[in-house]
Amino acid sequence: MGGAGSDPTGVDPDLNVSGEVLPVEFYERDVVTVARELIGCVLRRETDGTVVAGRIVETEAYRHDEPASHAYTGKSARNAAMFGPAGHAYVYLIYGMYECFNVVCGPAGVGNAVLIRAVEPVEGIARMFENRFGSGGGPTDGATDVVQARSRTAGNIAGSARGHRPEELTSGPGKLCRAFGITREVDGMSLVDGPVTIHAGRAIAGGAPTREIVATRRIGISKATELEWRFVEAGNEYVSRRVR
DNA sequence: ATCTCGATAGTCT
């Protein structure tokens, strides 16, 4: 779909935020199950009355007892939120310049979390372009991206900045944090109380909650690579890497 | 389409 809608806000009417906030009980379960079931749910961020939202289309489970997990070597200042209660955020800095947003799962004190790797923009798309590619400045963070705008004419949805395609907006864990203005300030915050919340998914056309969900190996890690704990909505254009 | 590489800063050995 092109989404070249007539709606100037760029909201796709078929992909609205209409679900209830996911309760803490949703997160207090097996981390792999939660990772799978988060596909199709809606991540929402409110900043000064402005809403940015997207359908989750890619996740990864990180369980405390496998070596790719940040919790594997125990609690520290950085990963402390992982050992807090379920339904809270764990946000950390990676490679010195990007943040990654995770959801704490399972019993408190253990250290399970789901990395949100990609979302499909639903609401506040103009704001996402602004957060990612500038034209004003970020909402909360001073991380003004100075991305060399390659001049390319692309499909214009609302707010499309300088030839960047909407698929580049949130198709990766670092990208979506920039687009949503999620920084380490969000680390440890409740995902039930906000300002970042996750909502039950709304059925897509046809009634299904999501399209088919595919499990693959996780990306960007060097340990426990055999575990197929990455979940992707099949065929979605907004995933970080296509499923092969 | 697929690759290699550099940026950049916090965490851990």
Add this chain to the structure above:
DNA sequence: GACTATCGAGATC
């Protein structure tokens, strides 16, 4: 000092 749950540019096919 080494490593990192990334990204985007540029080269190459």
